[in-house]
Amino acid sequence: MGLLSRALELAGIASVVTSWLGSVTRLTKPPRATFTRLQRGATLGQPGDAAQQLRVLRATLALLEQDAPLAPITLAEE
Amino acid sequence: MVREPVTLTGANANPMPEIFDSPTEWQAQYESGWLAHYEANGAIDWSLYPRPRNQEAVGGPGIPLAESRLLFVTSAGAYLPAAQEPFAAENDLGDYGIRTIPSDTPLAEIAFAHTHYPHDAVNTDPQVLLPLRHLESLRDEGLLGELAPAFVSFMGYQPDVPRVVAETAPRVVAFAKEAAVRAALLVPA
Numbered sequence: 160m161g162l163l164s165r166a167l168e169l170a171g172i173a174s175v176v177t178s179w180l181g182s183v184t185r186l187t188k189p190p191r192a193t194f195t196r197l198q199r200g201a202t203l204g205q206p207g208d209a210a211q212q213l214r215v216l217r218a219t220l221a222l223l224e225q226d227a228p229l230a231p232i233t234l235a236e237e
Numbered sequence: 238m239v240r241e242p243v244t245l246t247g248a249n250a251n252p253m254p255e256i257f258d259s260p261t262e263w264q265a266q267y268e269s270g271w272l273a274h275y276e277a278n279g280a281i282d283w284s285l286y287p288r289p290r291n292q293e294a295v296g297g298p299g300i301p302l303a304e305s306r307l308l309f310v311t312s313a314g315a316y317l318p319a320a321q322e323p324f325a326a327e328n329d330l331g332d333y334g335i336r337t338i339p340s341d342t343p344l345a346e347i348a349f350a351h352t353h354y355p356h357d358a359v360n361t362d363p364q365v366l367l368p369l370r371h372l373e374s375l376r377d378e379g380l381l382g383e384l385a386p387a388f389v390s391f392m393g394y395q396p397d398v399p400r401v402v403a404e405t406a407p408r409v410v411a412f413a414k415e416a417a418v419r420a421a422l423l424v425p426a
Binding site: 160161162163164165166167168169170171172173174175176177178179180183184186187188189190198199200201202203204205206207209212213216217219220221223224225226227228 | 255256257288289290291292293294295296297298299300301302305307308310312354355356357358359361362364365366368371372374375380381393398401402405406407409410413414418419420421422423424425426
C-alpha cells in the first residue's frame with residue numbers, strides 16, 4: 160500500500176494510508192500515514208467498535224489536509 | 238502455477254520510477270532468493286524476502302477534504318461474487334489485478350478472496366476493512382466532500398514488487414483519474 164500511495168500522490172492525488180504494520184509500511188516511505196497496534200485483518204479497529212473505527216478514519220483522513228511528505232503519526236489504538 | 242514475469246529492460250524498466258527506488262536490484266535479489274527457494278521447494282521462506290524500501294518520501298499538497306472527492310482503496314481482496322471473478326487467492330505468486338465496486342454496495346454483497354489474513358473480524362464486521370458506511374456518514378456530516386462512485390479493491394498478497402509497480406499501480410491511478418478524485422484513502426488488510 161505504501162507504493163500505491165506514492166503512485167497516487169505522484170499522479171496529483173493526495174493519498175494517505177493507515178497500517179497495523181508500521182515497521183514494514185514505513186520502509187516504503189508513503190507520503191502520509193497513520194500507524195496503529197491493531198491486528199492483521201482488522202485494520203480500522205475491533206469488530207463492532209464503530210467508535211474506534213471512526214477515530215482511526217478521522218485521524219487518518221485529517222492528514223490529507225496537510226502537505227506531504229509528513230512523518231507517520233502513531234495512533235494509540237489497539 | 239502460472240508465472241507472468243515482467244521484463245525490466247529498456248525504456249519500460251521502471252514506468253513510474255519514483256514509486257520504487259531499485260526495481261532491478263530488488264528483482265535480482267527476489268529471483269535468486271525467495272523465488273528460487275519457492276521454485277525449488279514449493280514452499281515459501283519469508284526470511285528470504287527482500288522488503289521494498291525507498292530512501293525518500295514523495296510529496297504533494299494537502300487538499301480541502303470537505304470540498305474533495307475521495308477514492309477508497311482496499312487490499313482485502315474484496316469482490317462482488319455475483320458479478321466478478323474472485324482474486325487468485327491460492328496463487329503463491331500473487332494476483333496483480335484490481336476490481337472496482339460501487340461504493341454504495343451493501344456490505345453483505347461483498348466477499349473476500351485473500352488467504353493471507355484471518356477473516357474472523359471482517360466476517361463479523363466488514364467495516365474493520367471496508368468502511369463504506371462510515372465514509373458515507375463522514376460525507377453526510379460534511380467532513381468529506383464526496384465519495385467516488387466506486388472503490389478499488391485488490392488482493393494484497395503480491396510478492397513481486399515490480400509487478401505491483403508495472404501492473405497494479407497504473408490500474409489504480411488510471412481509475413482514480415477517471416473518477417476525478419482529489420484524494421485517496423488506502424486501507425491494507
